[in-house]
Amino acid sequence: MKAVIASIALPLLAAAAPAPVSTAPASNPPNFGVMAIHSGSPIHYAQMNAAGQKFWLGGSTSSYCPSIDGIVCPPGNQTVFAAGGNAMDVEVPGGQQVYVDPTGALSFTQAHSASIPAGSAVGGLFYEPGKPWSHYSFKGWGAQGFMACPTDDNQYQVFAAMQNATVPSGNVADCIGFSAMALTYKGDAPTWQYI
Numbered sequence: 021m022k023a024v025i026a027s028i029a030l031p032l033l034a035a036a037a038p039a040p041v042s043t044a045p046a047s048n049p050p051n052f053g054v055m056a057i058h059s060g061s062p063i064h065y066a067q068m069n070a071a072g073q074k075f076w077l078g079g080s081t082s083s084y085c086p087s088i089d090g091i092v093c094p095p096g097n098q099t100v101f102a103a104g105g106n107a108m109d110v111e112v113p114g115g116q117q118v119y120v121d122p123t124g125a126l127s128f129t130q131a132h133s134a135s136i137p138a139g140s141a142v143g144g145l146f147y148e149p150g151k152p153w154s155h156y157s158f159k160g161w162g163a164q165g166f167m168a169c170p171t172d173d174n175q176y177q178v179f180a181a182m183q184n185a186t187v188p189s190g191n192v193a194d195c196i197g198f199s200a201m202a203l204t205y206k207g208d209a210p211t212w213q214y215i
């Protein structure tokens with residue numbers, strides 16, 4: 021979390037400085053990490069983490085890096101989405117796609133596989149630039165945004181905010197809607213692959 025907060029300060033500093041010479045158009049969307057916002061709830065300020073091909077609020081990022089000569093492994097402890105939010109920011113060739121599976125669960129593909137369950141929503145995730153905060157969201161199936169649903173082991177799993185989601189407790193009313201604040205991440209991919 022500290023690393024993400026440090027990186028979001030950069031655009032603010034840059035805004036106060038003379039315009040830097042940039043090779044990229046200013047409109048290029050950034051890579052980003054996500055922090056949940058819902059004041060007064062147990063998930064307020066929780067970091068969104070990738071683990072087990074799904075996403076969670078709290079817990080920790082689950083990643084893997086092969087020990088192969090020539091690969092310098094990044095720390096792999098931070099969950100970062102690639103620009104636009106429909107893929108992960110990873111080094112593994114082929115990348116990892118992000119989608120919403122038919123139960124409503126926000127999901128990512130295994131490395132070296134393009135396999136996505138039939139009936140999933142692909143391409144419905146988006147990055148919404150804003151000042152001071154940008155957001156990550158989902159639109160599809162009558163859903164708008166995300167919700168966090170409690171699990172048996174006291175975690176919160178991330179779902180598209182749809183009434184007919186199949187959630188761990190069996191009751192969508194147990195889920196907490198949240199705003200997904202997108203925090204700009206700069207630098208090399210933070211992981212080889214998420215697992």
Ligand SMILES: *[C@@H]1O[C@H](CO)[C@@H](O)[C@H](O)[C@H]1NC(C)=O
Pocket residue numbers: 021022023024095097098
């Ligand atoms: C990730 O690991 C690095 C190196 O061990 C550490 O410096 C950094 O604080 C960690 N970041 C997070 C978000 O846990």
Ligand SMILES: *[C@@H]1O[C@H](CO)[C@@H](O)[C@H](O)[C@H]1NC(C)=O
Pocket residue numbers: 122123161162182184
């Ligand atoms: C959930 O509802 C939406 C909107 O009515 C529909 O498009 C979608 O197919 C439904 N999904 C399931 C799994 O029933």
